Amino acid sequence: MVSASDTTRGAVGTTQVVPSRRLAYTMLDGSTDLDSVADAVSAHVVDVEGAAPSVVVDDVTPVLVDRGLDATGSFVAALGSLSDVAEVVVGCSYRLEAAADVRSLFDPTDVSDPVDHPVTGALDRLRRDDPTTFGYVRRHWAEARDGIERCTRNYPQSKQVHAALSDPATTPRTLGATLSGLVRLDVLDTWGETVGSTRYDLTAYDPDRMWAVGAALATSSEERDADDESATVGDD
Known part of the structure; x- marks a missing residue:
């Protein structure tokens, strides 16, 4: 010691x-x-x-x-x-x-013990209330983070965030589902003054809360992998 x-x-x-x-x-x-x-x-x-x-x-x-x-x-x-x-x-x-x-x-993926952060409760609620969206967040949060941080627009659609990625594993649709989950976790917001496709307010992006989301998911991956596989069937 x-x-x-x-x-x-x-x-x-x-x-x-x-x-x-x-x-x-x-x-x-x-x-x-x-x-x-x-x-x-x-x-x-x-x-x-x-x-x-x-x-x-x-x-x-x-x-x-x-x-x-x-x-x-x-x-x-x-x-x-x-x-x-x-x-x-x-x-x-x-x-x-x-x-x-x-x-x-x-790196949040290196976290090995549960994170003491309010976002863990928000993740539990999302998993309980909307397991499909939770599954997208669980699988694609890191790519969504990269897209948000590389996107040069303040109020992009999901396809514009997707375009900022190189060699993405997501599609604009699956990335959009992930972004919608992050909105519900208060990582970012939507821009209300729009019609048609959702626009995301990246000026409201909270990178510290995004880190906490990744860390919380990293510590719960083993027990939730089975749920994620069933929740995101049909990704394309």
Whole structure:
């Protein structure tokens, strides 16, 4: 265990190792640079006997808030480059003030634990009330996100969002169904002053909520894959 907090004073850390050598506890000052934290972790894992250990960061969000995106990204990359570990799991509490940095640092498809975000309730309601639309969102949310973020129009139709994609797996129709689901999840809105085909208000697009949708779906994919297959029969 490596603890970096204001409870420790001074640049030099202290390390205690229990007799069995199965637990080493290092305390570092909260102002310690992140390279020193990564070095402390590295020093422990090389001495572990038997199966390679896992490295778990309890919550990286305070680091994001205090040290910034670049420093935190380098820290996470340093942990990921350790050769003597089985896996690196980075915990992250989702705070509004750090949402943009979390989105930049982590791909939502890499999230492995349930997300504590209001969008999970909205997804549950969509799945219950309209499983077909939920199925489209579950299958095509990433492509819809890419289309939204690449589209240069403020109020496009689904075919215009679709045209912004390269080598899409969707059609304008299936992408439109996905976009309609994202509207119901408050990721974006529709433009009310229109007749005929729906136009989407991309000025209302919320990329942080879009990230949360992807992360929430990533953590529920195994139990919902069967539902999605039946819900989107007839995609073309």
